[in-house]
Each structure stands twice: as structure tokens, then as C-alpha cells.
Amino acid sequence: MLNMNKINPTAKLISNFIVLIVSVMVFDPKTMVMIFVINVFFGVITKSFNKKNLKALIPLAFFALGMLWMNAAWAKVDNPNIIGCLGPINFTDKGLIVGLSLCFRVLTIGISSIIFTANTEPNDLILSLIKQCHLSPGIAYGILTAFRFLPSMEADLALINAAHRIRNAKKKQWYLKKNRWYRNAIPLLATNIRKAERVALAMEARGFENNMQRTYYKTVYWKKTDTIFVLLTVAIVMLILSFSAYRGWLISFQRWQGF
């Protein structure tokens, strides 16, 4: 079985961008559905889906459905045929086609990104970006530091809530009260900015500089399989595009009369 975790994160990022760019350029539903199905299939065989990340997809699915019906109702197309109506809204066949391709585009983008995040360790991604994309170590370590802060942010939040309770902030008149979100966000950010400053001082004290040649506790290499993975993505996408161009389905930017 293909172990996605072993593939270089940068390779996965590139593949994900390829899928993204192609799906933004495709404007017909048949090609889009093929790309979508391949993505779902790939996600299933790599066991990328779980309850939590599918739940994150729900708002996006609603947006996709919104794009579907709004385009079916109001898209600006040449000689549409009305296929149904709901009150004052008329749905057109060509609008529906536009809506379907946009709906599947949004879903494809969502699914492909879930496959990426489900199979990528944040630390590996950052180390790989330093090695393969020459990301500045200062920024890379900054992001890693910020990630270390995330678990302690929950503890900070509990502390802030306790402080509010001691000061009896809940029983104030409503017009004296600050918004609940704002009341928690400001102290939380302030604590973390203070912490960040301390970390920066500590790093400087240990001789950390922005553009230094340094070694890392773990090195992420670019292997042959990573090249194959990216090439395979390109090959599959090209295969789908050429198949649908051969069948005469493909509508990309050239034949698209939108603007």
C-alpha cells in the first residue's frame, strides 16, 4: 500500500498545486467530475478520510451547492433553455452545466487539500521547505515556535477565563461588558506576543541568525519516488485532459465565453 507519509511534503505540495491549477482552468463538468473522482479514489486508497476532516468539508460543500443553484438560476449564458422554475427563479440547462463544473471544482479543491493535510506532518513540511525551497530558517523556526504555542494557548485561555470569573466580568451590565470574543482574544494575543519576544531573545542569545548555514536534527531528502509521484500526478491529469479533449468535452480558457 502506498504510504503517503513517506513522500516528501514539497512533492505533495507541488502535486496539490497541479490539481488546483488544472481544476481552475477546466470549465466543463465531465472533465471536472473525472478529476474529482480520481481525487476521491486516491483519498480512499490512501485512507486519508476520517470523520474530523470530512466535517471540515461541510461549509465548503454548502458553498459548492450554492454555486450550483445560483449559476443554474442566474448564469449569463447564450441561448439558454429553461428546464424548471421555482417561484420567480428560472433554471437554465446551460447555467446548470456551468454550475456543475464550478460545484465540482470547489469540491475537488477541498478533497485534494484534505488528502494533503491528512498525510503531512507540520514539522516535516517546514523542514522540507527549508531544504527544498530555501525558506529562511528564521521564518521556518518562527512557524515551528508558533506551533509549539498552540497547545499552551488552550491553557492560557482557561487562565484568562478564570481571571474574568474572579473579577466577576460576567455580572456587569451588558453595555459595560466588552464583547466575549474580544475580551478573550486580546489577553491571549498579548500573552503570546510577550512569549514570542522572550523566545526571540533566547534564540538570539544562542547565536541564531536568519541566514545561517546550519544543520538540522532531521533532514528531509528529495528521493526518486518523490519525482515519480509528481510526474505521476502530471501524467494522470494530462491523461484525463487529453481523453476529454479527444471526446470533445474539454472546455478550457480558449473556448470559454465568459468575460
Next chain:
Amino acid sequence: MIEKFGWSLKDIIVLCVLGVAFGVLYIGGVSVWAVANAVFGPVGLDMVYGIWFIASITAAYIIRKPGIAFGAEILAAFGEVLLGTPAGVGVFIGAAIQGIGCEAIFAVTSWKKYNLVVLSFAGMGASVTSFIYNYVAYGYSKFPISMLGLMILLRLVSGAVLAGVLGKLIGDGLAATGALASFPLGRERAEKRIEL
């Protein structure tokens, strides 16, 4: 980029922490968007879009160096991707485009002025660039002109209010806690206090 703009390590670490914290907020914004979307349809997206520009505005308001608005947006996108966002790695493209919109406005003032008007305009700058991106990426060209007009108007207002005004409020709130004493915003606050 870093040496040229004079970012210190402290600026970078604080920027990263702000970026990731706002990344968490941005993911929370998805559920706000879902509600707006359910009530108003895709126009709801334009109403709440300003949420996704706050990182640029607040970070630029605090640190006040060239490139900060752009960097904050990219780092927030990074936070989003690492935590898992449904919008996908596409957020990097979106973030870069929004960041450029904000940064352009700050560039016009040559990174000197940070008042409410400039910050609101920066939010609106991001509205304009992000709208152009969405227009191409989500195929808005198929919508009639009147609806596009409504969408861009809502997005401009959202950018000015949710990003510009709210971003400034967050910055001011932080300055009041004294945590920004070593940043330009905190120093400006301290000078004002001495004058009073």
C-alpha cells in the same frame, strides 16, 4: 527579502505567532461564512470576507515595516494549511493576492502612516485584489453585472469594517496591555502618554 526590509528576529517570531493565531481565527471564520452562506447564498461570502484580511492589518499596524502585511497573510495561510483548512493549499494563492492588495496601500504611504483611514483603505485594497482572484477562480464572470456590483460593494465594506476597523481595534487593545512596548505601535502609545 528579510534583510532588505529590516525585519529583526523578534519581528519575525512575533509575526509568525500572530500569523498562526490569526490562522486559527481564519479557520473559525469558515463557520461564520457557512452561516452567512446558508442565509444569503454566495453573496454571504462577500459580507464576511473581511475576516480573512485582519492578519495583514493588525500585523502591519503593530510592526510597521515593509512586507509585514504580505508576510502576515502568507503565515496565516500557513497556519491554516498546517491545521487543515477545507479551502486547501489554494489559500496560499489567495493569501498572496490579498496580501499584495493590503501591502500596495501601505506602500502608497511609504509605510509611514497607520491611521484608521489608511488601515480601512488597506482592507479595501485586499477586497479588490481578492475579488479579481475569485472572479477568475470561481467563475464569477457568469453572474449578471448588477449582482457583481453588489458583491464587490459588500466586499469593500466588509474589508474596510471587518479588517480595517476591527484590525485597528485589536492592535489598540493589545497596545493598551503594554505587550507591544518594544514595537512602533507601543512606542507611539507611550509617547502620547508622556505628552498628556
